[in-house]
Amino acid sequence: MKAHRTPWWYYLVAMICGLFGGMLLVKYDELSGLALLGVPWFISALLLLIGVSVLVMALQVHKYATTDPRKRAELKPLDPQKAVSTLVLAKSLGLVGAALTGWYGGQILLSVSHMEAAYYSQAVLECAIACAACLIDMIIGIVGEWLCQLPPMDGPESDKMKASQPRRNVAPAAVKTRH
Known part of the structure; x- marks a missing residue:
């Protein structure tokens, strides 16, 4: 599998899309009178718990990937599927973290002007904590993605490995002598 780093502008696009979505939600909330703003407290705690678990898994992958192959026997074997899943989780955590940062930021942006009302002041506080x-989480996702990258591997066909290996089965150059 060949994976590439997530470009920086993906995070920016996700954050801008989330920002507009959050702003639209505030406008809809104002027009309809439905109480849709804010976020329950346990959601923010759950988001942080997910981020910490992804970071722990990414650190495990990083430790295994950067350990000298001769010393890897001392470590617990790492399932390749777990390593790939950790990379996918880190990538998605970064993008979802960016989108939700924009989502809650958009709600804050349009709700600040109504903070004299208890409903809006509570929603702004909840959204600020969630944001x-x-x-x-976005930062953990970006760092986790970096931690999951493999160090460059020099295979037997690389120039560096060919130069460091002694040549086998090669006859020494013959010296011509004159008779």
């Missing part, structure tokens, strides 16, 4: 948790 911080999602920003932390």
Whole structure:
């Protein structure tokens, strides 16, 4: 499998899309009178818990990937499927963290002007905590993606490996002598 780093602008696009979505939700909330703003407290805690678990898994992958292959026998074997799943989780955590940061940021942006009402002040406080948790998740996702990258491997066909290996089964150059 060949995986590439997530470009920086993906995070920016996700954050902008989330920002507009959050702003639209506030406008819909104002027009309809439905109480849709804010986020329950346990969601912010759950988002942070997910981020920490992805970071722990990414650190395990990083430790295994950067350990000298001769010393890897001392470590617990790492399932390749777990390593790939950790990379996918880190990538998705970064993008979802960016989108949700924008989502809650958009709600904050349009709700700040109504903070004199208890409903909006509570929603802004909840969204600010969730926005911080999602920003932390985005950073964990980016760092986790970096931690899951494999160091460059020099295979037997690389020039570096060919130069370092002694040549076998090669006859020494013959010296011509004159008779």
